[in-house]
Amino acid sequence: GDGIIRTDLTGCVERWSLVGVRTSLRRCDAGKERPFPIATTRDGQTIAVGRAGGGVDVWSDGGASPRTLAGPATVAGLALAADGASLVVVEDGGTVHLLALDTGASRVLAQPPLIDSWWHAVAITPDGRRVVWGDVGGQLGVHDRTDGTTRMIAGPGGELRDAVVTPDGATAISLDRTGTLVRWDLAGGPATVLATYREAGRLVGSLDGA
Numbered sequence: 001g002d003g004i005i006r007t008d009l010t011g012c013v014e015r016w017s018l019v020g021v022r023t024s025l026r027r028c029d030a031g032k033e034r035p036f037p038i039a040t041t042r043d044g045q046t047i048a049v050g051r052a053g054g055g056v057d058v059w060s061d062g063g064a065s066p067r068t069l070a071g072p073a074t075v076a077g078l079a080l081a082a083d084g085a086s087l088v089v090v091e092d093g094g095t096v097h098l099l100a101l102d103t104g105a106s107r108v109l110a111q112p113p114l115i116d117s118w119w120h121a122v123a124i125t126p127d128g129r130r131v132v133w134g135d136v137g138g139q140l141g142v143h144d145r146t147d148g149t150t151r152m153i154a155g156p157g158g159e160l161r162d163a164v165v166t167p168d169g170a171t172a173i174s175l176d177r178t179g180t181l182v183r184w185d186l187a188g189g190p191a192t193v194l195a196t197y198r199e200a201g202r203l204v205g206s207l208d209g210a
Contacts, residue, residue, distance in 0.1 A: 005047055007036045013049050013057070025059060026066065039078040039087070046084035046101070050075030056089060058101060069104050071097065077120035081128040088131050090120040096133050096141070109143045110150055121160035125169030130186060132172050134160020140172060140184050140191070155182055155191045 003017045005025075013026035013036075026049065037050045047059040047066075054073040057066035072091030079088040088109075089097040096109040109131060121134035131143045138155040140163070157180035165172045165186075172184040179197035 003044060005038065005040050005044065007038050007049055009036075011036050011049075011052055013038075013047070015044075023064065025064060026057060037075050037078040039080040041080050041082060041084045046080055048078050048080055048087050050078060056087065056099075058087070060084065060101070069099060069101070071099070071106070077122040077133070079122045079124045079131070081124050082126045083128065086124075086128065088122055088124050088133075090122045090133060094120070094135070096122070096131070096143070098131065098145075110141055121163035121174055123163045123165045123172060125165050125186075126167050127169050130165075130169060132163055132165065132184075132186065134163060134174060134176075138176060140174065142186055151188070153184060153186075153188065153191060155184070156180070156193055157182055 003015060005015055007013045010028035011026065012028040015023040015025055039048045040046065045060070045062050049057050051057055051068065055071040056069045056075060056078065058069055059066045071089050074092045075089055076092045077090035085101055087099045087101055089099060095111045097106050098109050099106045124131050129145055131145065133141045135141060136159045138157045138160060139152045140155060140160065141150060141152050143150045157176040157178060159177045160174045161177050163172050163174040170186055172186055174182050174184065181194040181197065183192045183194055
């Protein structure tokens, strides 16, 4: 909680302290026409940002220089495990990849029927056990890394744009493209509409999930 990491449409990546000190982590790439997905661990020691030419730049242990991991040609969504050991990458076509940050090894978790979008809903529970993502039909995919199973939970809204999970890993909150906010029981219970807004935005989860 001592600063923020930001990126913009040109691909600049900056670290800002809460007293206004700015550190540039990656130069701008003029001409990019869509946001660069970004993910960080809560302590800010590991940062992952999509690259214009494909793949992901990763900063570890608070370092100023990234290493580049191979990945999809266009990265549409990112989520980091709390321990910074693994990264979930969603590409424009909707394929969900799991990358090990120590080796760069990648495997496909799912190929849901997503459509091209500026971002895709994707999150990973704090214990790293479950990966969740949204599909174009408003369903939430849940992959359990302990037993390798994947299931889809039906929802009340449309294409999911963003998702966060609670610290206990039991619940996900999503926002769809129409502005519908939904609570999901990751054990398979019914999805519940919490609110409806005029338009979709982004979600930020609190430390205690309240």
